[in-house]
Amino acid sequence: MSRRRIGFWYRFAAVICKPPLVVLLKRDWRGMENIPAEGGFITVVNHNSHIDPLAYAHFQYNTGRVPRFLAKSGLFKKGFIGAAMRGTGQIPVYRESTDALSAFRAAIEAVERGECVAFYPEGTLTRDPDGWPMTGKTGAARVALQTKCPVIPIAQWGANELLPPYSKRPRLLPRKTHHVLAGPPVDLSRFYDREVTPELLKEATETIMAAITRLLEEIRGEKAPPVPYDPRRERIEQRRRTEAQTRGRGMPAAQRRPDAREAVQEEGQGA
Structure with missing residues (x-):
């Protein structure tokens, strides 16, 4: 299979989620031409709001290449949300258990089937005081080096102005703009066919995070700190x-x- 079909559950989720997103957020989306039309790939995205997965999924859905997110396993057990997570093919992450590696294997299998897997390489909402990307975890780099698939860096900004990090109270007015900028694939070829060591994964992850940060600098029109928040x-x-x-x-x-x-x-x- 060269690409995943959108399917019923994704279309159903879009019918529910897109109208409020259109009302709440204006859109400044660029770089859709960098999303591969065929074949498996991964996207790596910065994370600065509890609602930016929905906002980013809206962008990705409109490219015609729907993403499979890695999400906490507990979400798959919660009634309608769990049904939607399973129906849309999201990948459960079992932390601190014997199944902890199953998400990594599932991500590789999805890419090899021609699907898109979306990673938030920071692993959680950024804790940088100014919202810049933090240091990343190595999961995306592991999948990329295993599959040698395209790695598309994506920066987003604006959902965090609607719902700031760790806040439960949205700021509805004035209406915010969701900025998304997808860049060309990150060149990881120098890491291919080398022994996969912690040092190699760290360097590859830093290369990925640097690409995301450069895109966010372009969106924000300012420079990020020289050393990412760790x-x-x-x-x-x-x-x-x-x-x-x-x-x-x-x-x-x-x-x-x-x-x-x-x-x-x-x-x-x-x-």
Whole structure:
């Protein structure tokens, strides 16, 4: 099979979801010509709002190449939503279980059948304070190197202005614009036919994330930080700060900071 047919469930989901999306969001969609007309491929997309999967799926649906998302396995068990997830062929991700690799295998099989698999390589909503893409996880790179399929980078912006990250209250007015820019395939050929090591996957993932970030810079008309936000590094630094504060509270007052000793002495003199 060269491409996946849209099918009943995807058309049904479009009938339900497209009208409110059209009302809530204006559209500035570019780069549809970079979406392959035939054959399997993956898309890699930045994630900055709980509703941007719907907004992005609207863009992808209109290209005629519907995506299969990797989604939390729990969503597949929730009544109508679960039925829709299964009916549209989404891929369940079983975290911290013996089935954790099944999503990776399913993604490879889908690409090899000529389908599109959509990855949010950050793995969660960005935690960058200004909404830039974070460091990515290696799943998309693993599938790309295994299948040697086209990897289409896609940046989006605007759904986060309608519903900011980690917010439950939308900002309906003024009407927001959903910007999408799909770029040409990321060149990963230098990573082909090499031993797949953690270092190789990390470098390939950084190449993918850099392509997404460049597209988002074009949309936003500004430069991203030179070093992407890394939640793991932030957790380590936060732990160090906490430990330093804990040690500081256990020290005599005169040793907590360089000027504390002088402050204590001055207080004694004043008494």
